[in-house]
Amino acid sequence: EIVLTQSPGTLSLSPGERATLSCRASQSVISSYLAWYQQKPGQAPRLVIYAASSRATGIPDRFSGSGSGTDFTLTISRLEPEDFAVYYCHQYGSSPKTFGQGTKVEI
Amino acid sequence: QVQLVQSGAEVKKPGSSVKVSCTASGGTFTGYTLTWVRQAPGQGLEWMGRIIPIFGTTNYAQKFQGRVTITADKSTGTAYLELSSLKSEDTAVYYCARAPYPSTKDLSDWGQGTLVTVSS
Numbered sequence: 001e002i003v004l005t006q007s008p009g010t011l012s013l014s015p016g017e018r019a020t021l022s023c024r025a026s027q028s029v030i031s032s033y034l035a036w037y038q039q040k041p042g043q044a045p046r047l048v049i050y051a052a053s054s055r056a057t058g059i060p061d062r063f064s065g066s067g068s069g070t071d072f073t074l075t076i077s078r079l080e081p082e083d084f085a086v087y088y089c090h091q092y093g094s095s096p097k098t099f100g101q102g103t104k105v106e107i
Numbered sequence: 108q109v110q111l112v113q114s115g116a117e118v119k120k121p122g123s124s125v126k127v128s129c130t131a132s133g134g135t136f137t138g139y140t141l142t143w144v145r146q147a148p149g150q151g152l153e154w155m156g157r158i159i160p161i162f163g164t165t166n167y168a169q170k171f172q173g174r175v176t177i178t179a180d181k182s183t184g185t186a187y188l189e190l191s192s193l194k195s196e197d198t199a200v201y202y203c204a205r206a207p208y209p210s211t212k213d214l215s216d217w218g219q220g221t222l223v224t225v226s227s
Contacts (some may be wrong), residue, residue, distance in 0.1 A: 001169070031211070033213075035213035037152070044204075044217035044218065044220055045144075045214075045217060047212075047213055047214055048213050050211065051212070054211070057210075088152050090152075090154075090213065090214075096156075096166065096167070096168040096169060097154045097157070106116040
């Protein structure tokens with residue numbers, strides 16, 4: 001099973017600042033099948049990035065994903081108030097699929 | 108816009124089973140996989156398993172092997188998660204989510220979640 005480790009656990013930033021979230025895998029993620037999800041309290045997760053760097057439908061271009069192999073990054077170039085949430089990485093190239101433990105982006 | 112609509116909240120006794128449904132309103136599961144993810148109170152997301160409805164093939168997380176069954180009724184566009192031998196640690200919100208198949212895209216549509224409470 002591939003273990004995903006996210007860092008930092010919490011990121012305290014202000015609107016307008018840049019957020020950089022990391023996801024490290026215990027083994028290489030097949031075909032860069034790595035996604036990022038945003039979750040707000042009381043809501044279902046929302047797909048932000050898939051295949052490491054492709055933005056999902058309706059996601060603004062301030063969100064970008066990069067990486068391959070075992071190291072992946074989600075960058076939010078300028079934080080908007082609605083971006084404060086918990087972000088999870090998810091590898092879906094190998095079974096069982098697995099999630100990271102999450103990074104909370106807080107004001 | 109296809110929505111995934113899940114069945115309502117459940118309260119179960121330890122040792123019993125629960126079956127949660129997920130229906131694709133306005134669409135079907137043809138051309139998609141259907142995954143179940145759970146989230147215990149205050150915790151992160153946990154992948155439980157998935158089904159490819161056109162083939163009926165399933166994959167489950169090792170942690171749930173022997174206790175979980177995922178099925179799909181193609182005619183009604185409804186998928187089911189059944190979890191047996193419930194313990195208090197199974198108290199969580201259970202989500203279904205859909206991904207195009209075959210595709211590089213991941214879980215793009217999610218249900219609203221179903222709270223399952225296990226308590227004596």
